[in-house]
Amino acid sequence: MKSDSFDFTAALQKALADPQIGGNFRGALDGLRGKRLALFNDAEELASLRATGKALKARVLSRLPELLTQLEANCEKNGIRVHWAETTEQANRIVLSILRECGADMVVKGKSMVSEEMGLNRFLEQNGVEPVETDLGEFIIQLAVEPPSHITAPALHKNKLQVAEIFHRCVPGAPYTENVEELNAIARTTLREKFRTAKAGLSGVNFAIAETGTLVLVENEGNGRMCTHVPPVHIALMGLEKVVEKLDDLPPLMRLLTGSATGQLLSTYVNAITSPRAEGELDGPREVHLVILDNGRSTMFADPELSGALRCLRCGACLNNCPVYVRVGGHAYGSVYPGPIGAVITPQLEGIDNKGDLAGASSLCGACEEVCPVKIPLAGHLRRIRAEGQAAPGEGCVRGAGAKRSLVERLAWTAWAYTETHPRLREYLLRAAALMGDKLPEVGPLKTWTAARTAPRVAPKSLRQRVREEGIRHE
Amino acid sequence: MNHPALSGPVRFFGTCLADAVFPDAGMAAMRILDHLGCSVVYPLEQGCCGQPAYNSGFPEQARTVAMQQVRAFRGEGPIVVPSGSCAGMLKFHYPRLFADHPQYFEVAAFSERVVEYFDFLVNVLDARFEDKGPPVRVTWHSSCHALRETGSTQAAKALLGKLCNVELVELSREFECCGFGGTFSVKRPEVSAAMARDKVEDIRATGAQVVLTADCGCLMNITGTARKLGYDITGMHLAEFIWGRINEK
Ligand code: SF4
Numbered sequence: 177m178k179s180d181s182f183d184f185t186a187a188l189q190k191a192l193a194d195p196q197i198g199g200n201f202r203g204a205l206d207g208l209r210g211k212r213l214a215l216f217n218d219a220e221e222l223a224s225l226r227a228t229g230k231a232l233k234a235r236v237l238s239r240l241p242e243l244l245t246q247l248e249a250n251c252e253k254n255g256i257r258v259h260w261a262e263t264t265e266q267a268n269r270i271v272l273s274i275l276r277e278c279g280a281d282m283v284v285k286g287k288s289m290v291s292e293e294m295g296l297n298r299f300l301e302q303n304g305v306e307p308v309e310t311d312l313g314e315f316i317i318q319l320a321v322e323p324p325s326h327i328t329a330p331a332l333h334k335n336k337l338q339v340a341e342i343f344h345r346c347v348p349g350a351p352y353t354e355n356v357e358e359l360n361a362i363a364r365t366t367l368r369e370k371f372r373t374a375k376a377g378l379s380g381v382n383f384a385i386a387e388t389g390t391l392v393l394v395e396n397e398g399n400g401r402m403c404t405h406v407p408p409v410h411i412a413l414m415g416l417e418k419v420v421e422k423l424d425d426l427p428p429l430m431r432l433l434t435g436s437a438t439g440q441l442l443s444t445y446v447n448a449i450t451s452p453r454a455e456g457e458l459d460g461p462r463e464v465h466l467v468i469l470d471n472g473r474s475t476m477f478a479d480p481e482l483s484g485a486l487r488c489l490r491c492g493a494c495l496n497n498c499p500v501y502v503r504v505g506g507h508a509y510g511s512v513y514p515g516p517i518g519a520v521i522t523p524q525l526e527g528i529d530n531k532g533d534l535a536g537a538s539s540l541c542g543a544c545e546e547v548c549p550v551k552i553p554l555a556g557h558l559r560r561i562r563a564e565g566q567a568a569p570g571e572g573c574v575r576g577a578g579a580k581r582s583l584v585e586r587l588a589w590t591a592w593a594y595t596e597t598h599p600r601l602r603e604y605l606l607r608a609a610a611l612m613g614d615k616l617p618e619v620g621p622l623k624t625w626t627a628a629r630t631a632p633r634v635a636p637k638s639l640r641q642r643v644r645e646e647g648i649r650h651e
Numbered sequence: 652m653n654h655p656a657l658s659g660p661v662r663f664f665g666t667c668l669a670d671a672v673f674p675d676a677g678m679a680a681m682r683i684l685d686h687l688g689c690s691v692v693y694p695l696e697q698g699c700c701g702q703p704a705y706n707s708g709f710p711e712q713a714r715t716v717a718m719q720q721v722r723a724f725r726g727e728g729p730i731v732v733p734s735g736s737c738a739g740m741l742k743f744h745y746p747r748l749f750a751d752h753p754q755y756f757e758v759a760a761f762s763e764r765v766v767e768y769f770d771f772l773v774n775v776l777d778a779r780f781e782d783k784g785p786p787v788r789v790t791w792h793s794s795c796h797a798l799r800e801t802g803s804t805q806a807a808k809a810l811l812g813k814l815c816n817v818e819l820v821e822l823s824r825e826f827e828c829c830g831f832g833g834t835f836s837v838k839r840p841e842v843s844a845a846m847a848r849d850k851v852e853d854i855r856a857t858g859a860q861v862v863l864t865a866d867c868g869c870l871m872n873i874t875g876t877a878r879k880l881g882y883d884i885t886g887m888h889l890a891e892f893i894w895g896r897i898n899e900k
Contacts, residue, residue: 188841499828503845536839539832539846540706541795556747562708580708589704593712596667596698597719606671621837628844629875632672639665639674643693648681649660650693 182510184533191508197333201505204332208496211439212547229432230551232425233487236417240477240486243386243419244468250389254451256464264294267469271296271378271411274465275305278409280375284367286393286400287311288380289327289490290413290469292512293525296378307378308370310399315363319346325506327513328437328492333505367399377403377461381414382489383429384466387422391466393447394433396440401447410461412449416468417477417486429489432549436493472525472575479573485520485557487550494544494554500537509534516544520557528565529576535561603640610634660690662724664732664741664765667699668867669888676867676888680733680768683894687776696723701748702740703833710748717745718754721761729775730761733768733890734866735797735804741765743800767803769865769889773810782814783899789892790820790859792850792873794866795828807865807889814896820857824849831872847876854884861885863892 191197216222236243248258261267267290275283283300285291285307297307297318309318313331317324320342324330331339336354343362344352350362371377379400383392391412393400404410420429434440453460477483495501495515506514511522511531519534535558538544544554564572565580572578595602609616614633618626625631643650661684669677684691697720705713720741724730732738742765749758772778791811793804811819830836830846837843850873854862862884864870874886 185841188839192841192845499830499846500839500842503842536835537842539795539828539830539835539843541828541832542799543795543826543828546799559706559708562706563710564708566708585707586709589707589709589712592704593715596701596716599696599698602698609671621834624837624840625875626879627840628847628879629872630878632871632875634671635674637674639670639677640693640695642674642678643665643681643695646678648678648693649691650695 182530182533184508184510184537187508187510188504188537191504196335197505198503200333200335201502204329205496205502208329208438212436212493212496213439215435215439215441225428225432226549226551228428229489229549230487232420232429233489233550236420237477237483237486240416240419243421244416246386247384247389247419248468250386251466252389254389255454256389256391256449256451256466259465259467260470261467262470264469264471267294267413267467267471268296268299270467271413272300272303272305274409274411275300275376278375278463280305280407280409282306282308282370282374283376283378283411284308284310284370284374284403284407285314286377286379286395286403287314287330288378288413289324289512290380290415291378292324293415293471294413294469296413308367308374310367310370310403311395312360312363312397312399315367316342319343323507323512325514326492326495327490327515327517333507367402371402371406374407376409376411377405377407378411378413379404381412381418381466382433383426384414384419385421385423385426386419389450390423391447391449391464392426393449394430394443394445395447396438396444398445401445404447404449405460408461409463409465410449410452411465411467413467413469416470416473417488433489433491436489436491436547436549475573475575476521476524481560482520482524482557482574484552485517485524487552488517488521489550490517491549493547493549497543497547499539499541499543504537509537516554516558517552520552520554520561523561523565523576524574527576527579528561528574529579532561532565532576532580535565599640603638606634606638610636610638659728660692661728661771662726662730663691663693664697664700664720664724664730664737665693666732666734666737666867668871669733670698672871673867673888673891676733676870676891679888679894680890683772683778683890683897684731686897687772687778689776694723698723700737700740702736702744705740705744705748706832707834707838714748714752717748717758721745721754721758724761724764728764729766729771730764731766731768731771733888734868735767735794735801736866736868738765738767738803739796739800767797767801767806767865769807769810770801770803773806778810779813780810780893780897782816782896784814784816784896785899786816786818787861788818788820788857788859789861789863790822790854790857791825792822792829792854792862792864792869793825794864794869797865798826803865810893811863811889814893817896820859822853822857824853829869829872831868833868836872844876847872848880851877851880851882851884855882861887861892863887863889865889
């Protein structure tokens with residue numbers, strides 16, 4: 177997605193003005209939040225599970241290059257072809273060339289955020305290949321020609337009536353119905369034909385196990401499995417942070433992923449793909465390809481602080497619990513990854529100059545960190561990106577560092593620091609403000625503040641004055 | 652939180668907002684400590700904890716201001732802070748802010764001494780009060796940092812529970828931020844205002860006469876929004892409320 181002209185303020189205002197967004201998101205997210213809480217009702221167990229999750233992923237990061245090499249070797253040994261892509265452009269080209277080789281002019285797709293990050297669908301369309309989204313949520317928004325609004329629930333912004341309308345309008349021959357069973361049946365009939373005829377299927381990867389060369393996919397609909405098992409060619413896409421050490425690491429990570437995402441103990445389908453169809457086997461693809469995407473991740477990896485974000489399991493819990501996300505929805509962020517984790521990684525993937533504003537979309541309340549299964553310090557990361565945005569030339573290592581540098585703001589904070597380190601001056605200014613009473617000029621921050629609130633009144637006597645006058649011991 | 656041993660005076664960190672806008676809250680908090688037999692000292696050189704600059708991406712300015720506090724509170728013994736947000740800043744973020752700086756140990760020693768006010772009252776002083784006020788129905792707003800950083804919400808609520816004529820009605824979304832977030836409220840005013848409005852509606856839905864909190868930032872945001880909306884909602888810092896209940900005639 178191109179972002180140069182992205183106006184975050186306008187996007188937020190538009191989202192806040194749309195009653196449907198508020199309604200659809202709050203309703204759906206309350207449900208997800210509740211299910212998560214119900215599953216993780218034992219605080220102690222959850223704490224130890226999260227500590228395990230964090231430790232496992234942190235260990236992966238401590239030996240990432242080595243594990244990726246091991247993953248590649250074991251995949252190749254199993255007959256899975258591994259491709260490396262530094263940029264999304266390269267990844268797109270790799271996918272296209274595999275599709276061309278097998279003569280596919282249509283590809284069935286399971287859910288994959290990395291493919292969104294790559295802008296794969298548009299690229300394929302421009303190159304004469306039809307991508308067909310088969311995850312129900314993705315199917316809906318593909319018909320509506322919209323990007324996903326949530327990491328795990330892409331069509332979260334649509335309610336049943338909207339889906340009914342989209343199906344009727346976009347699926348040839350589909351009657352108008354608000355019956356969920358019938359809506360499901362429409363999607364199923366449409367997709368079955370695609371599964372049957374597709375020459376290639378595409379999927380994401382939740383965990384890639386280095387020790388065994390296994391690709392693990394978690395899903396609830398079974399359509400993902402149709403994509404990976406029915407067509408003769410399967411292409412799996414992953415960001416390089418998805419590698420884990422061994423099979424034994426899977427149970428806790430899986431529990432954290434599904435529990436945090438949807439409050440499920442386990443998802444309905446867990447696919448472990450270790451090789452293409454072997455001699456004598458009756459099903460499965462003849463070819464399996466794994467595309468490993470960097471796209472800025474190795475830069476994140478090089479930063480000892482921000483690399484924490486690479487622990488992310490993409491469970492979406494931070495979105496579900498974010499008071500900003502719940503009100504504005506995913507589209508307002510103008511990026512593939514919305515919500516707290518999006519505000520942390522998007523400025524890193526697309527540059528602070530392009531997407532640095534996203535880091536401001538948080539009151540730093542910490543609700544995201546509280547639920548993150550791998551304990552990513554999201555608020556701390558947001559703070560760091562804000563500081564990188566203000567960095568002086570030569571400082572800062574995130575791409576576009578210093579892009580938000582504002583002289584006015586810098587001067588204001590420096591003046592503030594001066595006042596705060598000169599208590600007498602501070603007291604004098606406070607007294608002056610108190611004397612103005614409600615005649616304080618409403619400019620700058622005070623003007624913004626009073627758009628939605630009454631102005632705070634500076635007390636006639638400050639606490640410090642009263643301490644002196646009313647006999648509190650001071651020093 | 653770890654609780655520093657109680658010997659000698661208790662130093663009081665008033666917070667910049669109590670100093671400028673809510674001195675009654677600060678005075679009440681100190682009077683309660685005095686009432687409970689503590690020797691309270693208010694260092695005059697203190698000011699803001701530095702959080703606004705820290706959160707806005709100006710760590711250098713935040714450090715300058717932080718060192719002012721560290722110097723103002725030189726000495727030993729607990730530093731009590733009637734705000735979960737400022738307490739969290741002083742206790743947990745100062746060491747982070749100075750992680751790679753020569754002042755680290757001095758700052759860390761300061762942070763060790765910091766305790767949130769109600770946490771101190773309940774868990775160090777084991778405070779109990781005689782409630783002399785008339786029956787009242789209140790609701791409680793937790794600042795995000797009292798809830799998630801200092802973990803002092805429980806203490807505040809426990810104290811509230813000990814006031815026999817006070818009925819506490821909980822907010823349906825206590826876990827959700829009121830939208831203040833310091834500079835967030837002016838940097839992302841559209842979202843902040845939406846959050847504040849929802850919080851005010853949630854408070855109204857409880858039918859409580861008073862909303863109590865332990866953070867002057869939230870208090871200013873919530874009451875300011877309520878007034879702008881034309882609602883008659885009384886907001887008060889819990890310390891001020893308690894001081895009123897003890898002294899009711
Ligand atoms: S940051 Fe944490 S909570 Fe958010 S999607 Fe990633 S793992 Fe889940």
